[in-house]
Amino acid sequence: xxIIKCPYCGERDHSEFSYGGEAHxxxxxxxxxxxxxxxxxxxxxxxxxxxxxxxxxNHSHGCRRWFNMARDTSNDKIHSVYKIxxxxxx
Amino acid sequence: xxxxxxIFALIKNSLxxxxxxxxxxxxxxxxxxxxxxxxGGGGHGLATAYYLAxxxxxxxxxxxxxxxxxxxNTGRNTTIIRSNYLWDASAGLYDHALKIWxxxxxxxxxxxxxxQRGVMNLAHNQHDVRELKRRTHANRLNxxxxxxxxxQQVKKFCPIINCSPNIRYPVMGSTLQRRAGTARHDAVxxxxxxxxxxxxxxxIQNCEVKGIKRNGDSIEGxxxxxxxxxxxxxxxxxxxxxxxxxxxxxxxxPLESKPLQALVSEPIKPIIDTVVMSNAVHAYVSxxxxxxxxxxxxxxxxxxxxxxxxxxxVEGTLKAILELYPIFxxxxxxxxxxxxxxxxxxxxxxxxxxxxxxxxxxxxWGTGGFKATPGSGHLFAHTIAKDEPxxxxxxxNINRFVSGDLVDExxxxxxAH
Ligand SMILES: Cc1cc2nc3c(=O)[nH]c(=O)nc-3n(C[C@H](O)[C@H](O)[C@H](O)COP(=O)(O)OP(=O)(O)OC[C@H]3O[C@@H](n4cnc5c(N)ncnc54)[C@H](O)[C@@H]3O)c2cc1C
Ligand SMILES: [Zn+2]
Numbered sequence: 001x002x003i004i005k006c007p008y009c010g011e012r013d014h015s016e017f018s019y020g021g022e023a024h025x026x027x028x029x030x031x032x033x034x035x036x037x038x039x040x041x042x043x044x045x046x047x048x049x050x051x052x053x054x055x056x057x058n059h060s061h062g063c064r065r066w067f068n069m070a071r072d073t074s075n076d077k078i079h080s081v082y083k084i085x086x087x088x089x090x
Numbered sequence: 091x092x093x094x095x096x097i098f099a100l101i102k103n104s105l106x107x108x109x110x111x112x113x114x115x116x117x118x119x120x121x122x123x124x125x126x127x128x129x130g131g132g133g134h135g136l137a138t139a140y141y142l143a144x145x146x147x148x149x150x151x152x153x154x155x156x157x158x159x160x161x162x163n164t165g166r167n168t169t170i171i172r173s174n175y176l177w178d179a180s181a182g183l184y185d186h187a188l189k190i191w192x193x194x195x196x197x198x199x200x201x202x203x204x205x206q207r208g209v210m211n212l213a214h215n216q217h218d219v220r221e222l223k224r225r226t227h228a229n230r231l232n233x234x235x236x237x238x239x240x241x242q243q244v245k246k247f248c249p250i251i252n253c254s255p256n257i258r259y260p261v262m263g264s265t266l267q268r269r270a271g272t273a274r275h276d277a278v279x280x281x282x283x284x285x286x287x288x289x290x291x292x293x294i295q296n297c298e299v300k301g302i303k304r305n306g307d308s309i310e311g312x313x314x315x316x317x318x319x320x321x322x323x324x325x326x327x328x329x330x331x332x333x334x335x336x337x338x339x340x341x342x343x344p345l346e347s348k349p350l351q352a353l354v355s356e357p358i359k360p361i362i363d364t365v366v367m368s369n370a371v372h373a374y375v376s377x378x379x380x381x382x383x384x385x386x387x388x389x390x391x392x393x394x395x396x397x398x399x400x401x402x403x404v405e406g407t408l409k410a411i412l413e414l415y416p417i418f419x420x421x422x423x424x425x426x427x428x429x430x431x432x433x434x435x436x437x438x439x440x441x442x443x444x445x446x447x448x449x450x451x452x453x454x455w456g457t458g459g460f461k462a463t464p465g466s467g468h469l470f471a472h473t474i475a476k477d478e479p480x481x482x483x484x485x486x487n488i489n490r491f492v493s494g495d496l497v498d499e500x501x502x503x504x505x506a507h
Pocket of ligand 1: 132133135156158159161166170214300316327328329330335386398427431455456
């Protein structure tokens with residue numbers, strides 16, 4: 001399958017990593033003021049993109065750190081990996 | 091009118107070397123306008139069209155399929171059919187389907203090879219035992235046949251299972267649903283296609299939907315690779331690609347699309363006459379009529395539309411299979427493939443209206459929707475025709491993610507397929 005380049009450890013087999021879902025989802029700032037609809041949007045609704053997706057991964061059998069990845073879900077090609085807090089460079 | 095399939099038809103056609111069989115369905119070009127359009131020519135979409143025509147008298151309808159009918163998950167699944175789900179809403183939904191399966195070959199005049207060979211769900215630890223016993227009781231309260239087998243009874247019912255207490259995940263018992271079993275996946279798609287076509291439904295293959303045209307909160311029509319089609323009602327039954335189509339209409343769904351794999355062995359003589367599933371070790375097996383072992387695995391964890399999964403998943407499944415069935419150790423595997431399955435957070439489907447008038451979704455069947463094909467089509471047709479859900483699919487609306495009224499089969503029913 002695919003080799004993932006951990007931003008901390010370098011290239012490793014993808015079986016060392018765990019997928020963490022869509023990236024850049026920001027938890028609402030004022031949770032108490034959210035309507036049920038807004039909660040549903042945040043908690044459950046997903047883009048589920050066919051194409052370039054920004055997502056989180058964890059190097060769970062390595063350094064155990066989280067990072068982000070830009071990957072094309074239509075062919076599993078990895079475009080870039082970047083640290084949490086950094087912006088994706090396409 | 092379609093000619094009936096029968097022993098006489100078989101004899102008659104043998105006289106002309108089977109060269110003059112009538113086409114099972116036409117190959118029409120799309121009209122410019124339909125009363126309703128179904129996107130996705132899998133089993134669920136074709137069944138929807140069939141029941142729309144048959145029970146709701148809607149004849150001017152089309153099924154649009156980007157590839158060939160049944161080429162999606164319908165033709166890629168391991169065909170396990172059962173209805174022993176935990177919650178009342180799911181029990182109602184899946185048993186509705188199972189009851190239709192029982193007469194489907196006769197109804198469609200098409201042999202879908204439905205075989206009620208029983209499905210076992212093995213328990214490998216105390217927690218499994220408790221959960222599966224609970225499920226047995228819940229099923230019985232809902233009028234669904236289900237039995238609990240202890241280890242000796244497991245060994246008796248399916249002798250090739252390794253029931254030694256010394257394996258890593260020893261077998262501690264099993265549920266058995268005798269009415270459950272398998273059916274021939276392609277035949278289900280073809281049977282519904284033939285039935286729908288004979289009532290006037292246009293089945294259009296190699297026609298990909300590219301866009302949905304909205305006028306405010308209602309539907310005007312759809313853009314396809316064969317041109318624009320005007321319609322006020324659109325039923326989307328696109329499995330792994332549901333989110334892609336929702337996106338065309340400006341909607342988001344609570345779905346993630348992931349690869350799910352299966353594989354078959356070389357054909358051997360009959361050795362296993364039931365279906366055995368094991369959720370704890372994530373492996374299940376049955377034997378096709380051709381003699382191949384049909385083996386299913388789990389999903390990969392990440393979103394992917396590639397229709398292939400990773401090797402580790404297959405390896406893990408085969409390890410489990412070998413521990414449970416040492417007798418298979420020297421079998422060679424013939425083919426392996428994947429499908430893209432659309433999974434809801436609560437592992438239950440959506441058969442639902444949306445915030446857009448005339449746009450309906452039937453999706454989220456994930457790893458286990460083949461068994462529901464006839465019931466799903468039947469209930470979705472009702473939902474589209476009446477613009478409101480049938481009592482049996484009311485719980486499976488999209489608003490459950492707002493109200494929190496989830497039908498959580500993930501943890502509850504040890505549900506795999
Ligand atoms: C490996 C595997 C094993 C499985 N095992 C089981 C099992 O044992 N038991 C069980 O109950 N279920 C099982 N499932 C799940 C089951 O296959 C599905 O839930 C079910 O077949 C879904 O049927 P469908 O008709 O909704 O989808 P599909 O058959 O996938 O049909 C959807 C169709 O929509 C078409 N489409 C998509 N986008 C467009 C577009 N833009 N325009 C036009 N057409 C489009 C696709 O080409 C496809 O043909 C398994 C799935 C897999 C992958
Ligand atoms: Zn690392």
